[in-house]
Amino acid sequence: xxxxxxxxxxxxxxYMQRTRDYYQALGFAPYRWAHFVDVPxxxxxxxxxxSRVALITTAAPYQPGVGDQGPGAKYNAAAKxxxxxxxxTETVPDLRISHVGYDRAHTTADDxxxxxxxxxxxxxxKAGRIGALTPRFHGAPTNRSQRVTTETDIPELLxxxxxxxxxxxxxxxx
Amino acid sequence: MSLxxxxxxxxxxxxxxxGAAKDIVEHCGVPRFLFSDFPLGxxxxxxxxxxxxxxxxxxxxxxxxxxPAARTTVQSPLRWRDNAAWxxxxxxxxxxxxxxxxxxxxxxxVVKAVIKTKQADV
Numbered sequence: 001x002x003x004x005x006x007x008x009x010x011x012x013x014x015y016m017q018r019t020r021d022y023y024q025a026l027g028f029a030p031y032r033w034a035h036f037v038d039v040p041x042x043x044x045x046x047x048x049x050x051s052r053v054a055l056i057t058t059a060a061p062y063q064p065g066v067g068d069q070g071p072g073a074k075y076n077a078a079a080k081x082x083x084x085x086x087x088x089t090e091t092v093p094d095l096r097i098s099h100v101g102y103d104r105a106h107t108t109a110d111d112x113x114x115x116x117x118x119x120x121x122x123x124x125x126k127a128g129r130i131g132a133l134t135p136r137f138h139g140a141p142t143n144r145s146q147r148v149t150t151e152t153d154i155p156e157l158l159x160x161x162x163x164x165x166x167x168x169x170x171x172x173x174x
Numbered sequence: 175m176s177l178x179x180x181x182x183x184x185x186x187x188x189x190x191x192x193g194a195a196k197d198i199v200e201h202c203g204v205p206r207f208l209f210s211d212f213p214l215g216x217x218x219x220x221x222x223x224x225x226x227x228x229x230x231x232x233x234x235x236x237x238x239x240x241x242p243a244a245r246t247t248v249q250s251p252l253r254w255r256d257n258a259a260w261x262x263x264x265x266x267x268x269x270x271x272x273x274x275x276x277x278x279x280x281x282x283x284v285v286k287a288v289i290k291t292k293q294a295d296v
């Protein structure tokens with residue numbers, strides 16, 4: 001460990017300010033991010049080693065025929081999805097993130113494990129660190145209004161988590 | 175994703191978010207958050223570095239187990255690079271020329287048109 005002082009810019013990127021300035025320069029209306037005072041909290045009912053874990057991702061299943069979704073692909077709006085989807089946690093599915101604004105200057109998205117930790121979770125099951133994975137993981141759409149997210153997608157995600165007997169959930173935005 | 179975490183938690187399912195956009199997640203307010211100070215797209219660890227991916231998941235699981243209250247954020251000690259200059263680039267107006275901006279505006283218009291068409295299909 002070094003005790004050398006860090007550079008002033010070596011802080012978490014102020015994404016909201018950057019995006020506000022950027023949208024304004026492009027001539028778009030300012031975006032309003034979700035913002036709440038109250039935050040719910042539920043304690044774990046039992047140890048993780050005995051718990052069934054759900055995984056929720058914003059990554060999209062690869063769709064043939066809708067353009068480049070590979071490593072380094074430009075932002076690809078055609079690869080977006082608009083409904084909650086689910087797939088088996090028994091395999092590692094082909095998920096991509098060309099449909100979201102990841103940092104294309106500094107990462108190429110050529111290793112799905114950096115945004116979808118299913119393999120690491122499968123290892124955690126084998127090691128006894130978590131009890132089990134739910135039979136399915138779930139995909140959360142990213143591109144609708146907060147109203148549609150709140151009224152349509154989120155209740156559906158809760159329903160599927162309950163159906164699968166999820167006791168805790170790991171959520172990974174990409 | 176922050177809205178999902180809040181809804182699951184309010185309905186009895188404890189959650190942890192693994193993410194890289196600290197201000198956005200905290201602005202929303204979530205129960206538990208493992209923050210990796212990495213470029214967006216690497217919420218679950220460094221590319222081609224299984225050890226960092228395993229460490230990142232383990233930290234997230236520990237946050238899940240040990241958070242004492244809502245709005246618990248833990249920052250991963252992992253570094254993307256020794257040099258933090260990468261943080262100056264993302265959508266940074268100071269680094270974009272008027273030509274860059276015009277190009278991006280055009281791209282945005284295409285994106286918006288595609289989304290509109292696809293949403294109409296749903």
